[in-house]
Amino acid sequence: MNATRRRRPSPAASNASAAGAAQPAAAAKPSRARPAPTAPLASSPPARQRLAPAERERQIIEGAIAYFSEVGFSGQTRELSKRLGITQPLLYRYFANKQALIERVYQTVFESRWNPAWIALLQDRSRPLRERLIDFYSQYSQATYRPEWIRIYMHAGLSEPTLNRRYIQLVRRELMPVYCREVRDACGLGDLPLEISEEEIEFVWSLHGGIFYMAVREHVYNIRIRVDFLAHVALVVDNFLAGARVTHPALARSRLGVPVPPSGGRAAPPARKVRRAAKA
Numbered sequence: 001m002n003a004t005r006r007r008r009p010s011p012a013a014s015n016a017s018a019a020g021a022a023q024p025a026a027a028a029k030p031s032r033a034r035p036a037p038t039a040p041l042a043s044s045p046p047a048r049q050r051l052a053p054a055e056r057e058r059q060i061i062e063g064a065i066a067y068f069s070e071v072g073f074s075g076q077t078r079e080l081s082k083r084l085g086i087t088q089p090l091l092y093r094y095f096a097n098k099q100a101l102i103e104r105v106y107q108t109v110f111e112s113r114w115n116p117a118w119i120a121l122l123q124d125r126s127r128p129l130r131e132r133l134i135d136f137y138s139q140y141s142q143a144t145y146r147p148e149w150i151r152i153y154m155h156a157g158l159s160e161p162t163l164n165r166r167y168i169q170l171v172r173r174e175l176m177p178v179y180c181r182e183v184r185d186a187c188g189l190g191d192l193p194l195e196i197s198e199e200e201i202e203f204v205w206s207l208h209g210g211i212f213y214m215a216v217r218e219h220v221y222n223i224r225i226r227v228d229f230l231a232h233v234a235l236v237v238d239n240f241l242a243g244a245r246v247t248h249p250a251l252a253r254s255r256l257g258v259p260v261p262p263s264g265g266r267a268a269p270p271a272r273k274v275r276r277a278a279k280a
Contacts, residue, residue: 049085057094060084064105069148072155073102106163109152113143114170122178129186133237137211138230145215154220171208172201179204186241187248199251207240 051059063084067075077098081088095101118139122132144150156163180200184192211233217223 053094056086056090060086060091060094060101061104061108064101065109065148065152068102068105068155069151073159077101102160102163105152106156106166109149110163110167111170113149114174115139115143116174119174119178122175122182125182125185129182130234130237130241132182134230134234137233137237141211141215141229145212145219147219150215150219154216175208176201176204179208183241183244183248184252187245189249189252192252194252194255197251197255199254200248203244203247203251207236210236 064080067080067083077091078088081091084091091101095104118136121136121139124132153164153167177196180196181191183200183204184190214225214229214232218225
């Protein structure tokens with residue numbers, strides 16, 4: 001037979017042909033581009049705002065009050081500046097040093113909240129002393145028994161005791177003598193010609209400090225107070241005045257040389273006898 005034989009393609013040619021046929025399909029498959037690596041975002045401080053000088057100073061003082069009430073006066077101005085979103089040199093443009101800033105915090109938190117009208121309130125003898133004391137502690141607590149006031153006061157006692165001493169001296173000088181004289185009057189002693197004694201001041205401070213401790217438990221120890229503040233103040237004042245009617249004349253008698261009966265002995269002599277002894 002003269003029929004032409006077909007030549008079978010070699011294995012190499014078959015592989016090349018198959019590879020060529022596969023190329024278009026591979027080319028048609030879209031390539032997935034790998035995203036370029038991104039640099040990690042750096043944490044940036046709060047954007048600084050341009051403020052008028054008075055507004056900037058107010059911002060620094062308010063921030064310092066919040067900061068020192070949280071960490072105490074050992075806190076660094078560098079960290080305070082960071083929290084405020086300003087530079088430390090900018091802070092020192094307003095306050096020469098940390099002590100100057102602490103002084104302004106004291107003036108803002110303590111001195112500026114002292115109200116001389118409290119003295120006139122306590123001296124108003126047209127009202128019973130019980131009413132005056134309850135009214136006084138209602139106003140005094142609103143001005144001072146606040147978280148930042150209590151916490152800064154406690155922190156200052158540990159690191160800046162001079163601030164506490166200054167405030168205690170203010171209370172002792174302005175409030176305590178008036179307090180003691182009004183207690184004398186309420187106990188029937190009138191205006192004795194005697195200087196206020198240390199014993200009388202400590203006696204009155206037991207009431208003042210006891211009420212203050214309620215605020216300490218709430219704002220320092222984070223203990224929830226489950227009683228109404230003014231209702232409790234009324235109870236404490238009633239208890240104080242009831243004891244004062246016995247104890248306070250005894251304090252006066254001891255200074256006048258009048259014998260003081262032992263505890264549980266006979267009742268105290270009438271207040272008019274103490275007044276006569278004072279005038280003698």
